Amino acid sequence: MTSISPKIRAGWAAALVLSLAACGGGGGGGGGFPTAAGSTGSTDTGGTTTAAKLSGVAATGAAFSGATITVVDQTGSTVCTTQTDSAGAYACTLPASTKAPLVIKAVRDDQTFYSTTASAAGGTANVTPLTTIIVAELSPDGNPASLAGAIQTNPGAVTADTIKKQTDELVAAITPLLSALGLAAIDPISGSFAADGTGQxxxxxSISVSVLPDGTAANIEITVKATPADDGSAPLSISYSTSSAITPVLPTVTASALTNTPSPATVADLFTRLTACYALPLSQRVNAPNDTAAVTGGPADVIAPACRTLFVGDDPSTYYNNGNTVGRTASNRGAFNSLFRPGPTGLVWDRGNFEFVRANGDLVLSYRWTDTAGNADNDTIVARNVGGTLKLAGNGNDHSASVRPFSEHRDLINTPNFNSYTTGYNINIDNKTDGSGNPIFSKVLVTAPDGVVRTFVPQSGLSYLVVMKDDGVTPSGSPIVRLAGAYQNTATAGNPADKELGLYFVGTQYTDAQIAALQNQSVWTLEFFDTSNASVATQKYRTLARAQSVAEIRQLAFVNITATMRAGLLAETDIATDGASIYGAPSQNDPNNVDFSADGQLDAWTVPQGALAPTSLAVYGRAPFGSTTAGQPGARFNDSTGVASSARKAMVFCSTQGSSDKHCDNTFGQQYAEGTSINTVELWARNARQVEISKKIGFYKLQ
Structure with a gap:
C-alpha cells in the first residue's frame, strides 16, 4: 500500500521476525493509565510548563503485562523506558526536548509490538498487534523495527495524516468482524480501552495477527478465531503484504461463530489454578509416600482438590490426550505425568493465550511454563468451557503426533559454503513400539492442506516416523516436509536439495510468495495404519502459524556455537573422511556419552539478542557399520535431552529405540557402541506461536 509520504529505505533494518498472537489469557483487567513503576523520562516541568504525558495499554486481548516499553523520538533518542503493569498500562512523562514523531515498542520474551504517534504533546498510544500492522505499513521496508531509524531521515513518513490513512485501511479490512461484534469503527492507537474482553x-x-518482515516488505495475516463447521474447515483470514496496492477485506463473520471466545480473565483463571495445583508438595498432589521421589499412578491417585478440579467433571479420568490418560508409568509415560514427579513442584503456568476453537467447542490455548530454576518453554493444551470455567479436556487423539512450522539454519562446520536455510513443517509422529520393541504402525498417510498425500514410515533407531521420498520406495530419514531451501551464501550455486540427499524437499520448491500465501491455521490430516495395513485412526491438526519463507528466516537470529567449541569440533571431525565423530570402545572410566561442551567444560553455545534459547539438544548419526545389515552403514538414530533455557552446554546419553537398534552398548552401562557415528547436533526451541527454530551443526562434508 502507498503512503501519502513516499517511502524511503531505512539505513538499517533489524533482523527481527514478529509473530503476534492477538487473543486472551494472562494478566489482569482494569482501566486507567497509572504511571508504571520504574519509568524513566523527564520529571522537570520547567516551572509553569505542563509536562507532556504519553500513556496507553499494551495488549493482545490479554494484558501484555510485564513488558518493557521503549519510546524513541525523531532524533533517535530514547525518551522513555518503563514497564507495563498487570493491566498492560504504561505511562511516561516526556522530556521537554522530545521531538515528534515517536515510535513505541513493547517487548516481552520473544514477542514485540509497536505503535507510533505524530505528536510529542502526549496523549494515548496503545501498543497491540493492530498498531504493529500500522507501524509496518509506515515503515519503508515493512519491518516495524525499522521505523525508529527511518523517521530520523524522513520524519514526514509519520504524520497525523499518514497514520490516519493506514488506520482507516486497517479498520476497513476488519469491518466484517466489527459488525459481527456489534462495534463501530475503532481507533487502535489512540482509542481508550482496557484489556478486559470488552470493546476494542x-x-x-477474536483475531490472531502475524507480521513477518522479509527484508523488503512485511507479510501480514489476520485470522478470525471463529468456530469452524468441522475440524477440517479453512479459517477466516486475509493475507497481504505491506507492498500490496490494496488491503483485502475479511470475509463475512457471523456473530454466532464468535460465541465461544473466552474472556482474558477466564483464560488466565485456568493457568492460575494450574499454578496453585503445582504449588502443592508431591505428596499432597498425588498418592506418594514422600515429596522427594517420583511415583507411578493413575487418575484416581490425584488426590488434591486443587488438582482434581482442573479437569472436566472434576475428575482426571475424563482427560484423554494422545492416547494417554492422566498418570505416570515406570517409563515416565502418561498425560500430566509431571503431577507424579517432585521436580515440577512450583511450576508456574502463565501467558495463556486463546488460539482457536475446535468444531466441538473445545478451546486450544497456548501457554508458557516456568520452573523454579527459571527455565521455560511454550506449548498448547485443550480446554472446555464448563459454565464459565475452563476445564482440561485433552485433544481426544489416540496417537501422539504434532504438526508445526519449522525454520532451520544448517551450519556445516567442515563445508561452510553449503550452510543453508530451510523451511517447512515438522510432522512429528511418535514411533510407538510394542512390548517387544517393534513398531506398531506400518505407515501414516499425511494429507497436507493442498491435498497432497505423503507417506511416513517407522525406522529402527528413530523415535519418529520419516517421510518417504517421492519415489515411494526410499525413506528420507527425516520427518520434515521442506517446502524450500537456499544457501546462506547467495553466491553458492544450486540448492541444498541437490546435495542434502538425506533430507526431504518437495519436488517443486515453493517460492517465498507462495509460502507467504499459506494460511497460519492450516489443517493437516493424519491416517494411521497398523502392521496389518489396516486403518486404525484419523486425526486432524490445525497449526497456529504458517511456515516462514526463506527471506523471513534470513531475518531471524539463531543460537551459535562458541568459537572454542567450533574449533574443537573441527579438530575432532576432520579426522574422518565424511566428517562424522566416531566412537571407540566403551569405557567404564571415560564412557561414550555426548559431552557437548568446549574443552575445560566451557560453554558450547551462545544466544544472541533476539534469538530463542534452546530447550532441547539432539544428536543424529548411525549405528556401527554392518550392525544392521552386513556390509552396509548402520541404521540411523536420534537421541535427545531437554536443556534449561539458561544452559549453554549439555550431556546426551545413548537410548535404544527398539530391539533392532544397535547404536548403544550395555557393557559398562548404557553408552554409545564402538563404531557408532554422530554427524549432526541440533539446538532446538519453539516460540509462543509453536514455530520450531532449529540450529543444526553438521559435521559431515558436502562436495
Missing part, C-alpha cells in the same frame, strides 16, 4: 479488546480477543 474484544476485537483483539
Amino acid at each position: 479488546d474484544k476485537v483483539l480477543d
Whole structure:
C-alpha cells in the first residue's frame, strides 16, 4: 500500500521476525493509565510548563503485562523506558526536548509490538498487534523495527495524516468482524480501552495477527478465531503484504461463530489454578509416600482438590490426550505425568493465550511454563468451557503426533559454503513400539492442506516416523516436509536439495510468495495404519502459524556455537573422511556419552539478542557399520535431552529405540557402541506461536 509520504529505505533494518498472537489469557483487567513503576523520562516541568504525558495499554486481548516499553523520538533518542503493569498500562512523562514523531515498542520474551504517534504533546498510544500492522505499513521496508531509524531521515513518513490513512485501511479490512461484534469503527492507537474482553479488546480477543518482515516488505495475516463447521474447515483470514496496492477485506463473520471466545480473565483463571495445583508438595498432589521421589499412578491417585478440579467433571479420568490418560508409568509415560514427579513442584503456568476453537467447542490455548530454576518453554493444551470455567479436556487423539512450522539454519562446520536455510513443517509422529520393541504402525498417510498425500514410515533407531521420498520406495530419514531451501551464501550455486540427499524437499520448491500465501491455521490430516495395513485412526491438526519463507528466516537470529567449541569440533571431525565423530570402545572410566561442551567444560553455545534459547539438544548419526545389515552403514538414530533455557552446554546419553537398534552398548552401562557415528547436533526451541527454530551443526562434508 502507498503512503501519502513516499517511502524511503531505512539505513538499517533489524533482523527481527514478529509473530503476534492477538487473543486472551494472562494478566489482569482494569482501566486507567497509572504511571508504571520504574519509568524513566523527564520529571522537570520547567516551572509553569505542563509536562507532556504519553500513556496507553499494551495488549493482545490479554494484558501484555510485564513488558518493557521503549519510546524513541525523531532524533533517535530514547525518551522513555518503563514497564507495563498487570493491566498492560504504561505511562511516561516526556522530556521537554522530545521531538515528534515517536515510535513505541513493547517487548516481552520473544514477542514485540509497536505503535507510533505524530505528536510529542502526549496523549494515548496503545501498543497491540493492530498498531504493529500500522507501524509496518509506515515503515519503508515493512519491518516495524525499522521505523525508529527511518523517521530520523524522513520524519514526514509519520504524520497525523499518514497514520490516519493506514488506520482507516486497517479498520476497513476488519469491518466484517466489527459488525459481527456489534462495534463501530475503532481507533487502535489512540482509542481508550482496557484489556478486559470488552470493546476494542474484544476485537483483539477474536483475531490472531502475524507480521513477518522479509527484508523488503512485511507479510501480514489476520485470522478470525471463529468456530469452524468441522475440524477440517479453512479459517477466516486475509493475507497481504505491506507492498500490496490494496488491503483485502475479511470475509463475512457471523456473530454466532464468535460465541465461544473466552474472556482474558477466564483464560488466565485456568493457568492460575494450574499454578496453585503445582504449588502443592508431591505428596499432597498425588498418592506418594514422600515429596522427594517420583511415583507411578493413575487418575484416581490425584488426590488434591486443587488438582482434581482442573479437569472436566472434576475428575482426571475424563482427560484423554494422545492416547494417554492422566498418570505416570515406570517409563515416565502418561498425560500430566509431571503431577507424579517432585521436580515440577512450583511450576508456574502463565501467558495463556486463546488460539482457536475446535468444531466441538473445545478451546486450544497456548501457554508458557516456568520452573523454579527459571527455565521455560511454550506449548498448547485443550480446554472446555464448563459454565464459565475452563476445564482440561485433552485433544481426544489416540496417537501422539504434532504438526508445526519449522525454520532451520544448517551450519556445516567442515563445508561452510553449503550452510543453508530451510523451511517447512515438522510432522512429528511418535514411533510407538510394542512390548517387544517393534513398531506398531506400518505407515501414516499425511494429507497436507493442498491435498497432497505423503507417506511416513517407522525406522529402527528413530523415535519418529520419516517421510518417504517421492519415489515411494526410499525413506528420507527425516520427518520434515521442506517446502524450500537456499544457501546462506547467495553466491553458492544450486540448492541444498541437490546435495542434502538425506533430507526431504518437495519436488517443486515453493517460492517465498507462495509460502507467504499459506494460511497460519492450516489443517493437516493424519491416517494411521497398523502392521496389518489396516486403518486404525484419523486425526486432524490445525497449526497456529504458517511456515516462514526463506527471506523471513534470513531475518531471524539463531543460537551459535562458541568459537572454542567450533574449533574443537573441527579438530575432532576432520579426522574422518565424511566428517562424522566416531566412537571407540566403551569405557567404564571415560564412557561414550555426548559431552557437548568446549574443552575445560566451557560453554558450547551462545544466544544472541533476539534469538530463542534452546530447550532441547539432539544428536543424529548411525549405528556401527554392518550392525544392521552386513556390509552396509548402520541404521540411523536420534537421541535427545531437554536443556534449561539458561544452559549453554549439555550431556546426551545413548537410548535404544527398539530391539533392532544397535547404536548403544550395555557393557559398562548404557553408552554409545564402538563404531557408532554422530554427524549432526541440533539446538532446538519453539516460540509462543509453536514455530520450531532449529540450529543444526553438521559435521559431515558436502562436495
